[in-house]
Amino acid sequence: xxxxxxxxxxxxxxxxxxxxxxxxxxxxxxxxxxxxxxxxxxxxxxxxxxxxxxxxxxxxxxxxxxxxxxxxxxxxxxxxxxxxxxxxxxxxxxxxxxxxxxxxxxxxxxxxxxxxxxxxxxxxxxxxxxxxxxxxxxxxxxxxxxxxxxxxxxxxxxxxxxxxxxxxxxxxxxxxxxxxxxxxxxxxxxxxxxxxxx
Amino acid sequence: xxxxxxxxxxxxxxxxxxxxxxxxxxxxxxxxxxxxxxxxxxxxxxxxxxxxxxxxxxxxxxxxxxxxxxxxxxxxxxxxxxxxxxxxxxxxxxxxxxxxxxxxxxxxxxxxxxxxxxxxxxxxxxxxxxxxxxxxxxxxxxxxxxxxxxxxxxxxxxxxxxxxxxxxxxxxxxxxxxxxxxxxxxxxxxxxxxxxxxxxxxxxxxxxxxxxxxxxxxxxxxxxxxxxxxxxxxxxxxxxxxxxxxxxxxxxxxxxxxxxxxxxxxxxxxxxxxxxxxxxxxxxxxxxxxxxxxxxxxxxxxxxxxxxxxxxxxxxxxxxxxxxxxxxxxxxxxxxxxxxxxxxxxxxxxxxxxxxxxxxxxxxxxxxxxxxxxxxxxxxxxxxxxxxxxxxxxxxxxxxxxxxxxxxxxxxxxxxxxxxxxxxxxxxxxxxxxxxxxx
Numbered sequence: 061x062x063x064x065x066x067x068x069x070x071x072x073x074x075x076x077x078x079x080x081x082x083x084x085x086x087x088x089x090x091x092x093x094x095x096x097x098x099x100x101x102x103x104x105x106x107x108x109x110x111x112x113x114x115x116x117x118x119x120x121x122x123x124x125x126x127x128x129x130x131x132x133x134x135x136x137x138x139x140x141x142x143x144x145x146x147x148x149x150x151x152x153x154x155x156x157x158x159x160x161x162x163x164x165x166x167x168x169x170x171x172x173x174x175x176x177x178x179x180x181x182x183x184x185x186x187x188x189x190x191x192x193x194x195x196x197x198x199x200x201x202x203x204x205x206x207x208x209x210x211x212x213x214x215x216x217x218x219x220x221x222x223x224x225x226x227x228x229x230x231x232x233x234x235x236x237x238x239x240x241x242x243x244x245x246x247x248x249x250x251x252x253x254x255x256x257x258x
Numbered sequence: 259x260x261x262x263x264x265x266x267x268x269x270x271x272x273x274x275x276x277x278x279x280x281x282x283x284x285x286x287x288x289x290x291x292x293x294x295x296x297x298x299x300x301x302x303x304x305x306x307x308x309x310x311x312x313x314x315x316x317x318x319x320x321x322x323x324x325x326x327x328x329x330x331x332x333x334x335x336x337x338x339x340x341x342x343x344x345x346x347x348x349x350x351x352x353x354x355x356x357x358x359x360x361x362x363x364x365x366x367x368x369x370x371x372x373x374x375x376x377x378x379x380x381x382x383x384x385x386x387x388x389x390x391x392x393x394x395x396x397x398x399x400x401x402x403x404x405x406x407x408x409x410x411x412x413x414x415x416x417x418x419x420x421x422x423x424x425x426x427x428x429x430x431x432x433x434x435x436x437x438x439x440x441x442x443x444x445x446x447x448x449x450x451x452x453x454x455x456x457x458x459x460x461x462x463x464x465x466x467x468x469x470x471x472x473x474x475x476x477x478x479x480x481x482x483x484x485x486x487x488x489x490x491x492x493x494x495x496x497x498x499x500x501x502x503x504x505x506x507x508x509x510x511x512x513x514x515x516x517x518x519x520x521x522x523x524x525x526x527x528x529x530x531x532x533x534x535x536x537x538x539x540x541x542x543x544x545x546x547x548x549x550x551x552x553x554x555x556x557x558x559x560x561x562x563x564x565x566x567x568x569x570x571x572x573x574x575x576x577x578x579x580x581x582x583x584x585x586x587x588x589x590x591x592x593x594x595x596x597x598x599x600x601x602x603x604x605x606x607x608x609x610x611x612x613x614x615x616x617x618x619x620x621x622x623x624x625x626x627x628x629x630x631x632x633x634x635x636x637x638x639x640x641x642x643x644x645x646x647x648x649x650x651x652x653x654x655x656x657x658x659x660x661x662x663x664x665x666x667x668x669x670x671x672x673x674x675x676x677x678x679x680x681x682x683x684x685x686x687x688x689x690x691x692x693x694x695x696x697x
Contacts, residue, residue: 077677079672194307195306197340198339198671199339199340199343199676234675
């Protein structure tokens with residue numbers, strides 16, 4: 061889809077590492093100097109909604125209270141409700157990566173509760189972007205990471221340190237989705253950086 | 259036919275030793291021969307995650323803590339999910355465990371067996387039969403080898419020992435000796451002292467390596483031969499003994515204790531020596547004597563375990579594991595050296611090079627892989643029957659539990675949700691420096 065202002069938008073459906081459907085939206089603004097990548101979890105799954113979680117917890121509470129002694133049931137179900145509430149509040153539903161050349165990279169994570177967290181990396185701090193493998197609990201996952209250079213804060217030492225900042229940690233897209241993003245980012249990169257290799 | 263091999267052991271780089279060297283060199287040769295090889299080991303301090311070594315050798319440092327003596331705690335089920343995940347994402351067909359002491363290797367072989375993969379095990383050590391620890395280890399090895407298609411031992415003595423203590427059928431055990439990178443251990447007689455006869459000792463200073471014998475020999479040789487110098491390279495709990503002997507006999511100028519050195523530095527030490535002394539009390543295969551012979555040294559060693567099989571008789575003076583016999587061996591070596599009867603260092607190197615090389619080891623290992631690939635998968639009932647026949651009923655329950663967990667994981671984390679890992683392509687890979695800033 062292309063409008064009169066050279067803005068283009070592409071959508072594709074991928075999977076995340078948990079096997080859930082995710083929607084990848086690529087929105088290019090202007091003449092390829094600003095691009096926005098949005099990964100959103102599929103809303104169609106009714107089991108993922110907080111209302112269903114709370115309902116399930118309430119039913120469990122009721123069932124266990126009847127089954128066991130009252131206090132034990134309440135204790136267990138309080139823990140379950142606590143976990144469900146935490147999950148509902150701190151669960152990421154959408155992540156947006158906005159790259160604006162030569163300003164920098166802005167990454168925003170939107171939580172189910174409605175609030176969001178934003179991180180901005182200036183363009184002059186970015187060295188490169190990679191897809192790397194990392195062990196996460198019992199899985200080995202591919203992650204897209206930004207290699208940044210952070211300068212020493214003290215006035216005496218001008219030593220710089222390299223740091224890896226992982227992106228899309230909440231939606232956890234699979235490799236095919238990460239490759240689409242990675243290749244798209246590299247079309248924006250200045251020619252002096254490393255070449256894209258499939 | 260190319261294989262997808264997963265080497266598993268608790269002992270790997272940055273740890274240094276014979277097993278570690280064996281795994282690394284074998285993996286490199288198999289990679290060169292077109293196979294896919296990955297290594298799975300436990301984490302070493304902050305070294306956790308996925309790393310790449312020379313020629314794209316991929317190493318998984320699993321986030322599991324060391325429990326005892328560089329080994330993880332054999333829980334059997336805790337590391338099961340991640341090992342299964344790695345096997346699936348790397349499309350492994352053969353699981354190759356190393357060392358009887360490695361709990362991680364035994365766990366991975368069991369998981370691999372339950373996932374219908376082929377399992378190969380390399381035993382690098384010899385064990386006794388009498389003491390409690392040997393009885394427990396042997397029993398554990400016996401249980402573990404039920405899930406193994408083929409065993410590899412590094413010497414014929416090692417094979418005999420493994421067959422007896424783990425009760426494995428001898429036709430399931432092959433002998434493939436270790437090798438040495440002879441190019442890295444070339445002789446250089448110019449480094450030798452002309453005033454002294456230098457005796458070099460390389461190895462960990464532990465009881466098994468015969469440190470008590472070493473101390474006695476230094477004590478006897480020091481005053482008797484003023485033209486003899488000792489260089490001891492290695493560290494360990496028995497170092498104090500050598501320190502004490504050196505102090506008591508006033509041999510500070512003639513006994514050099516270098517401590518633990520990096521493997522790349524060993525050649526520089528070996529080339530300074532005329533004679534290499536090995537006082538091991540038990541050894542399945544001794545890499546140190548092959549490295550010393552490759553550097554052109556005359557080798558004096560105890561006749562224990564698989565050592566008599568390692569070098570041809572003209573390159574080694576074999577002695578009994580006691581002080582008089584070792585002293586006699588050293589004196590004979592010194593006499594030959596003085597008379598000029600010792601084998602020329604370069605001839606010595608040439609002979610070792612013709613006997614041992616890693617390509618030969620990898621070719622022979624490949625034959626074992628081809629054999630196990632043809633093996634038929636055992637159904638679960640038959641697998642469990644092995645444990646009943648072996649008289650280890652409780653372990654059968656553990657295996658059954660592992661099977662149930664694997665089935666649950668097949669439902670919770672199905673294979674189709676696991677991304678297949680990209681293979682390292684040596685042809686398109688270019689070493690890149692960390693790029694400069696983008697602006």
